Amino acid sequence: GQQLNQSPQSMFIQEGEDVSMNCTSSSIFNTWLWYKQEPGEGPVLLIALYKAGELTSNGRLTAQFGITRKDSFLNISASIPSDVGIYFCAGHSWGAQKLVFGQGTRLTINP
Amino acid sequence: DARVTQTPRHKVTEMGQEVTMRCQPILGHNTVFWYRQTMMQGLELLAYFRNRAPLDDSGMPKDRFSAEMPDATLATLKIQPSEPRDSAVYFCASGPNSNYNEQFFGPGTRLTVL
Numbered sequence: 157g158q159q160l161n162q163s164p165q166s167m168f169i170q171e172g173e174d175v176s177m178n179c180t181s182s183s184i185f186n187t188w189l190w191y192k193q194e195p196g197e198g199p200v201l202l203i204a205l206y207k208a209g210e211l212t213s214n215g216r217l218t219a220q221f222g223i224t225r226k227d228s229f230l231n232i233s234a235s236i237p238s239d240v241g242i243y244f245c246a247g248h249s250w251g252a253q254k255l256v257f258g259q260g261t262r263l264t265i266n267p
Numbered sequence: 268d269a270r271v272t273q274t275p276r277h278k279v280t281e282m283g284q285e286v287t288m289r290c291q292p293i294l295g296h297n298t299v300f301w302y303r304q305t306m307m308q309g310l311e312l313l314a315y316f317r318n319r320a321p322l323d324d325s326g327m328p329k330d331r332f333s334a335e336m337p338d339a340t341l342a343t344l345k346i347q348p349s350e351p352r353d354s355a356v357y358f359c360a361s362g363p364n365s366n367y368n369e370q371f372f373g374p375g376t377r378l379t380v381l
Contacts, residue, residue: 187368198372248368
């Protein structure tokens with residue numbers, strides 16, 4: 157079945173640093189989604205991408221839908237303590253009836 | 268502020284007991300998903316519904332798990348009998364369309380089976 161490879165698995169950074177993470181797939185997706193999960197809560201949708209090459213921002217977060225349709229990137233600029241959490245990518249392909257999720261990137265920020 | 272709600276938030280039970288988890292999807296959403304999250308397996312899709320009809324429950328252990336949608340405002344996930352390996356966080360998510368590409372998650376039910 158389809159699988160997503162999300163990297164890195166974890167990140168330890170200083171407050172104020174920029175963050176980059178990505179997801180790659182062996183197959184094509186038509187939608188890429190990025191979620192953030194905080195302790196004790198469910199994943200929250202951050203950004204949805206629907207078109208190859210699309211670049212979308214949500215505050216300090218920017219995500220891109222890769223041209224090949226097989227990857228996506230999430231960047232966080234000037235990280236702050238509340239950015240801590242687990243970030244998940246998810247992909248959806250036409251005709252599929254479910255999302256495929258990455259394994260998550262755990263972000264830890266040192267103040 | 269429309270949100271998916273789940274009850275209970277936490278459940279501790281003994282092996283062999285029945286567990287029922289409930290989910291209220293966002294009003295107007297016609298797709299509902301049940302996921303299980305563990306450290307080892309990450310997010311696993313258990314079952315999902317469209318317009319209250321079950322479409323796929325291949326991710327569920329059929330002998331002990333069952334999922335239903337008695338009406339458009341309630342989805343249930345039952346485990347009977349529960350086992351320690353069922354300990355996990357169970358999430359419900361709902362979506363506004365039949366493309367399955369946008370899903371909004373509830374806060375989850377943390378289940379511990381002793």
